[in-house]
Amino acid sequence: MGLFLTMPFLASYLFYSLIVMLDDTTNHNELIGHIHSLESFGTVDGPGIRFVVFMQGCPMRCLFCHNPDTWDPTAKTQYEMTPRQLLDEALRYKNFIKTGGVTATGGEPLVQADFVKAFFELCKKEGLHTALDTSGVIFSEKAKEVIAFTDLVLLDVKTLDDELHKRLTGHTRDNNKAMLDYLQSIEKPVWIRHVVTPGINDDDNHLEAVADYLSRFSVVKQVEILSYHTMGKYKYESLGMKYALEGVDDLPVNVAEHAREILRSYLDCKVL
Numbered sequence: 001m002g003l004f005l006t007m008p009f010l011a012s013y014l015f016y017s018l019i020v021m022l023d024d025t026t027n028h029n030e031l032i033g034h035i036h037s038l039e040s041f042g043t044v045d046g047p048g049i050r051f052v053v054f055m056q057g058c059p060m061r062c063l064f065c066h067n068p069d070t071w072d073p074t075a076k077t078q079y080e081m082t083p084r085q086l087l088d089e090a091l092r093y094k095n096f097i098k099t100g101g102v103t104a105t106g107g108e109p110l111v112q113a114d115f116v117k118a119f120f121e122l123c124k125k126e127g128l129h130t131a132l133d134t135s136g137v138i139f140s141e142k143a144k145e146v147i148a149f150t151d152l153v154l155l156d157v158k159t160l161d162d163e164l165h166k167r168l169t170g171h172t173r174d175n176n177k178a179m180l181d182y183l184q185s186i187e188k189p190v191w192i193r194h195v196v197t198p199g200i201n202d203d204d205n206h207l208e209a210v211a212d213y214l215s216r217f218s219v220v221k222q223v224e225i226l227s228y229h230t231m232g233k234y235k236y237e238s239l240g241m242k243y244a245l246e247g248v249d250d251l252p253v254n255v256a257e258h259a260r261e262i263l264r265s266y267l268d269c270k271v272l
């Protein structure tokens with residue numbers, strides 16, 4: 001367990017050092033976004049039809065992550081673009097996304113906060129709705145600057161149990177908690193996403209604690225229960241990485257529905 005916890009923290013330290021280096025670069029040159037992939041007609045990452053930008057890099061190491069290929073901030077990416085070039089790409093689909101918008105996700109989009117801020121600023125000038133899909137692991141002044149140009153935050157809440165949070169993600173939940181408090185203080189609309197994994201966070205006590213916690217935030221407008229699945233397992237194999245949840249099956253449909261019922265019993269907002 002000691003090694004299990006130490007390795008992610010060491011990886012995080014190295015990761016943050018890389019972010020600082022990247023920031024130094026972006027301060028002196030034109031911003032270039034390192035983009036893992038783009039989706040032109042996304043329908044699950046915010047309201048309506050959306051242009052979805054998957055940013056490269058994530059300091060978290062969620063055991064259930066199905067996108068480990070987005071973790072490395074230095075990996076070669078499919079797209080390297082300026083904010084203006086990305087906006088031009090998004091505007092190709094303006095007729096489709098004008099009632100939806102754009103979403104920055106990842107990875108963790110706040111790894112490239114300067115770029116996302118600049119992109120969202122341009123989007124707002126075009127009248128596009130902006131959504132930031134974040135784990136909340138990076139909560140800084142730069143994150144607040146991005147949030148200022150964000151219409152809707154999609155925020156992961158992994159668990160309220162501090163020890164389990166470290167074991168599940170390699171990080172404390174301090175920044176996630178601080179971000180939700182901040183979003184409440186500025187009355188920014190939030191959709192919560194909660195991944196439920198069999199044998200880890202699918203018991204009633206856990207779900208009731210999450211529901212009770214979320215019921216205190218009037219900015220939470222929707223909660224989505226995401227069922228753990230093994231569809232990303234092949235990516236670990238292709239990257240030569242060990243899959244941490246080997247032997248854990250997909251969350252059964254009836255367990256996911258039971259989780260939703262518990263959340264509905266505490267919350268006035270939509271629970272999906």
Ligand code: SF4
Binds near residue numbers: 062065066068070106
């Ligand atoms: S925050 Fe998202 S992208 Fe990062 S490890 Fe967790 S699930 Fe994967």
